[in-house]
Amino acid sequence: MSFSDQAVGVDKRGNALLRGVTAIIPARNEERCIGEIIERTRPFCDEIVVVDGHSTDRTAEIARGFGDGVRVVTDNGKGKGDAVRVGAFAARYETVVYLDADGSHDPKDIPALVEPIKKGEADLVIGSRGRGGSDELHGDVEKLLRMIGSDVILIGINLRWKQSLTDSQNGFRAIRTEVMRSLDTKENITTIEQEMTMKALKKGFRVSETPTHEYARKYGESTIRLRRVWFRYIYSFLKYLI
Numbered sequence: 001m002s003f004s005d006q007a008v009g010v011d012k013r014g015n016a017l018l019r020g021v022t023a024i025i026p027a028r029n030e031e032r033c034i035g036e037i038i039e040r041t042r043p044f045c046d047e048i049v050v051v052d053g054h055s056t057d058r059t060a061e062i063a064r065g066f067g068d069g070v071r072v073v074t075d076n077g078k079g080k081g082d083a084v085r086v087g088a089f090a091a092r093y094e095t096v097v098y099l100d101a102d103g104s105h106d107p108k109d110i111p112a113l114v115e116p117i118k119k120g121e122a123d124l125v126i127g128s129r130g131r132g133g134s135d136e137l138h139g140d141v142e143k144l145l146r147m148i149g150s151d152v153i154l155i156g157i158n159l160r161w162k163q164s165l166t167d168s169q170n171g172f173r174a175i176r177t178e179v180m181r182s183l184d185t186k187e188n189i190t191t192i193e194q195e196m197t198m199k200a201l202k203k204g205f206r207v208s209e210t211p212t213h214e215y216a217r218k219y220g221e222s223t224i225r226l227r228r229v230w231f232r233y234i235y236s237f238l239k240y241l242i
């Protein structure tokens with residue numbers, strides 16, 4: 001039995017929206033949260049693929065313990081972007097939805113992300129923190145610099161492809177599996193999200209967004225260090241802009 005047989009996610013008219021959805025959860029050393037995230041995600045998809053980033057804790061073991069409907073694959077040890085790509089090729093259903101293993105994303109938002117794809121109105125749907133709010137984007141100098149950088153990139157994307165997006169970076173997003181596979185993504189770190197957004201637009205796919213709230217990571221710390229990645233954000237932005 002797939003999870004969607006017991007799905008609780010339905011649209012306003014009571015139609016099940018969730019058939020054909022693989023939830024992909026990149027996870028590295030998230031043993032404290034991964035079980036809860038899997039549990040909360042199962043009602044909203046047919047299968048879950050946990051992409052383990054060579055965790056040294058019990059992340060993979062906990063995920064495997066769920067058995068049927070939860071598969072664990074291992075990334076190539078290059079970063080979250082690589083994990084996102086590996087997940088897309090491991091998926092068995094026609095729509096994939098990405099969410100983090102740290103409690104930042106609420107699985108209850110999955111139906112809203114998937115709905116425009118199921119209706120044939122979009123190929124990529126980004127969860128917008130601009131419209132849904134974030135507990136992680138504001139409050140210190142590093143976050144301010146991150147905000148400024150991501151806004152500059154966002155404005156560039158909107159101008160280049162005549163869009164009115166409010167978030168080009170959020171990892172919480174749904175995309176048609178074959179579209180994701182066709183984008184030929186190259187980024188190995190979190191620059192994968194802007195690459196995915198830009199390449200989808202460049203290839204003429206329909207990109208839309210839906211408000212989703214970003215919660216503070218439940219345990220531990222973000223692995224992203226601005227001083228190590230800022231150059232890659234600017235370089236890859238310019239590279240895919242042309």
Ligand SMILES: Nc1nc2c(ncn2[C@@H]2O[C@H](COP(=O)(O)OP(=O)(O)O)[C@@H](O)[C@H]2O)c(=O)[nH]1
Binds near residue numbers: 101224
């Ligand atoms: N498979 C895999 N997952 C990763 C890797 N790096 C981060 N993640 C996961 O990607 C998600 C987002 O990472 P996080 O450090 O919270 O980044 P932030 O939310 O942008 O601050 C979390 O679920 C992490 O466990 C990696 O190298 N491989």
Ligand SMILES: [Mg+2]
Binds near residue numbers: 100102217222
């Ligand atoms: Mg996080």
